[in-house]
Amino acid sequence: MDARVSDGLDSVNPEAWNSLIGVNFPFLEYDFLHTLEATGCVGEDTGWRPQHLLLRENGLLVGAVPLYLKTDSHGEYIFDWEWANAYQRYGIPYYPKLTCAIPYTPATGPRLLVHPEVPRGRVQARLLEEVRALLKSSASSSLHFLFIPESEVPAFEDAGFSIRHSYQFHWRNRGYADFDEFLSSLKGRRRKEILRERRQVRDQGLEIVWLTGDALQPWHADLFYRFYRSTIHHKWANTYLTRGFFHQVFERLASQVLLVLAMQDGDCVAGTLNFHKGNRLYGRYWGCTQEFRSLHFELCYYQTIEYAIQNGIKLFEAGAQGPHKLQRGFLPELTYSAHWIGHPAFRNAISDYIAREQQAIAAGFAEAEESHPYRNSTASP
Secondary structure, three states, X not given: OEEEEEOXXXXXXXXXXXXXXXXXXXXXXXXXXXXXXXXXXXXXXXXXXXXXXXXXXXXXXXEEEOEEEEOOXXXXXXXXXXXXXXXXXXXXOXXXXXXXXXXXXXXXXXXXXXXXXXXXXXXXXXXHXXXXXXXXXXXXXXXXXXXXXXXXXXXXXHOOOEEEEEEEEEEEOOOOOOHHHHHHOEOHHHHHHHHHHHHHHHHOOOEEEEEOHHHOOHHHHHHHHHHHHHHHHHHOOOOOOOHHHHHHHHHHOHHHEEEEXXXXXXXXXXXXXXXXXXXXXXXXXXXEOOOOOOHHHHHXXXXXXXXXXXXXXXXXXXXXXXXXXXXXXXXXXXXXXXXXXXXXXXXXXXXXXXXXXXXXXXXXXXXXXXOOOEOOXXXXX
16 A cells, blocks of 8 residues: 655545545535635645645555644644643643644544445554654654544554543434424423523524525625624634635535524524534534524524434534533533654653543533433433
């Protein structure tokens, strides 16, 4: 097998790349990752320099790792700032580092990409061997695979990586016929709260529309970019994504985009951007022009749950953070990341830190599980 590093997807055949990515994860699509590159969301001066590892055998692309040379830890959602600070205190550079992740996207999906017609274990092992060899050639301190699926954890453990735990709140479809059946599965207090919040939205004269596929128009991209910028402004965050990104995604991935808009007196006043593929739905961005009672919950959770039920979607990931999701039907699920630290002393210290952190994560996870909103305890995973 022949391995090489590409500093962008321009040199990769889209069909060959997409043959590796599976059926349920939209953010590995060639069009999604290439759009990030083509519109300046990643690249020089963004903190995300593409260094994709490609593995070929007899001319066939048999494996890949979407990899980035990072000069900071922004946009990752698995926080290692304290690790960087520790390196700095000892006068050792932590950056650059190599990170395998979907930029600005805290969603679990494959990271060791393997062609379905070749031996998975053999290719995964070779990918990990090659990516670790990049540490020296790139002068990087460490290697990080973020939001890996549980099925990939053994491959990283076998290769000596430290496995870090975190958790998010996800919604799972239990075969509900409609939103009312979902509501009936909740405890009375939680059910009443959701009904009250939905009434508040209606009482403000708001109308909700779903847009996907051919219904998406260029002006929708401009509209949502404005919503995105308003959220960034309120959170004092960095504007990672460009206007061009939204235009190209709405055009190139229209069949996988779900735009949910709130209308008042004919004007679009709020919206949320979601992506769906296979039996998965992912909530990504939200924004509004003014404050409305409970509208965030309606657009980001209740409307998307309704969409998931109507379209037979099994799993809805609504993004990072959010214990408030628990009372709205989302349950805690462990997420995983894998880390290889080049410096032996720091490798041992960070491994010990991760072990202690797992105990705290387990306690928080158990507390969240006990507070689940369902009437029947068997409703939880």
